[in-house]
Amino acid sequence: MNNSTRKIIIAIDGFSSCGKSTMAKDLARAIGYIYIDSGAMYRAVTLYCIKNGLFTNGEINIPELELRIKDIHISFKLDEKTNLPQTYLNGENVEEEIRTMEVSSKVSRVSAIDFVREALVNQQQEMGKEKGIVMDGRDIGTTVFPESELKIFVTASPEIRALRRYDEMVAKGMEVKFEEILKNVKDRDYQDQNREVSPLKRAADAILLDNSLLTVDEQKDWLLQQFEKATQTSN
Numbered sequence: 001m002n003n004s005t006r007k008i009i010i011a012i013d014g015f016s017s018c019g020k021s022t023m024a025k026d027l028a029r030a031i032g033y034i035y036i037d038s039g040a041m042y043r044a045v046t047l048y049c050i051k052n053g054l055f056t057n058g059e060i061n062i063p064e065l066e067l068r069i070k071d072i073h074i075s076f077k078l079d080e081k082t083n084l085p086q087t088y089l090n091g092e093n094v095e096e097e098i099r100t101m102e103v104s105s106k107v108s109r110v111s112a113i114d115f116v117r118e119a120l121v122n123q124q125q126e127m128g129k130e131k132g133i134v135m136d137g138r139d140i141g142t143t144v145f146p147e148s149e150l151k152i153f154v155t156a157s158p159e160i161r162a163l164r165r166y167d168e169m170v171a172k173g174m175e176v177k178f179e180e181i182l183k184n185v186k187d188r189d190y191q192d193q194n195r196e197v198s199p200l201k202r203a204a205d206a207i208l209l210d211n212s213l214l215t216v217d218e219q220k221d222w223l224l225q226q227f228e229k230a231t232q233t234s235n
């Protein structure tokens with residue numbers, strides 16, 4: 001059986017802003033797979049909480065969120081012009097809003113809540129039922145798809161990750177401070193690694209990639225090679 005007939009699941013986990021979604025998107029496009037940004041789903045729930053007054057003095061109203069979680073519907077559609085995936089929250093395109101510093105500073109608290117994770121993990125597993133999917137996040141190789149055929153764990157130094165994010169936001173015309181982004185990157189790494197439910201960690205069988213010194217094209221080629229190897233060995 002060749003690559004085009006036997007589809008697999010590719011799980012890409014790692015630290016914040018290290019390039020997971022860039023790699024995952026590039027690979028999915030190259031091999032004709034579906035790409036799912038699981039972080040966007042946690043960001044969308046966080047945006048819902050912000051917009052619906054579920055944060056008071058930085059604290060989440062957990063009982064209220066538990067009542068409402070069934071009414072939070074997240075989906076993805078490809079933008080017809082750019083061909084890039086857009087995140088929808090209850091039918092509204094929130095792709096830009098979920099990338100603000102306000103959402104980034106609150107998302108790790110929302111993603112640590114057990115019933116939020118349960119709801120989103122169920123949806124993610126449903127999305128991968130037919131395989132042929134590249135999903136990136138924090139717990140894809142450990143919890144969402146522990147049996148996935150190819151697992152990658154990506155890292156880079158916090159300073160390099162913060163600089164990449166800073167450059168991206170400045171290019172979009174956003175007013176941001178490098179120090180604030182660096183602090184957010186470090187805070188989220190800490191919270192994501194130390195939460196009780198599905199903490200960020202490398203699955204024992206995940207391939208480690210430190211892309212600090214790699215270009216986008218180099219990491220894309222590296223990932224394509226891993227995909228070729230994985231499909232050869234699992235055929």
Ligand SMILES: Nc1ncnc2c1ncn2[C@@H]1O[C@H](COP(=O)(O)OP(=O)(O)OP(=O)(O)O)[C@@H](O)[C@H]1O
Nearest residue numbers: 016017018019020021022039164165168214215216
């Ligand atoms: N190898 C690389 N060299 C330089 N810049 C990169 C590289 N890989 C990704 N980037 C850039 O770094 C920024 C962060 O990348 P990306 O959004 O893919 O990270 P991520 O791990 O998915 O982040 P998050 O965890 O916040 O979702 C983007 O601006 C992206 O274009």
Ligand SMILES: Nc1ccn([C@@H]2O[C@H](COP(=O)(O)O)[C@@H](O)[C@H]2O)c(=O)n1
Nearest residue numbers: 016038039042107108111137138139188
């Ligand atoms: N599988 C995942 C994915 C993400 N999270 C949480 O969401 C935050 C935002 O994710 P990004 O990938 O957009 O940076 C992240 O910091 C985690 O708190 C998660 O828990 N599990």
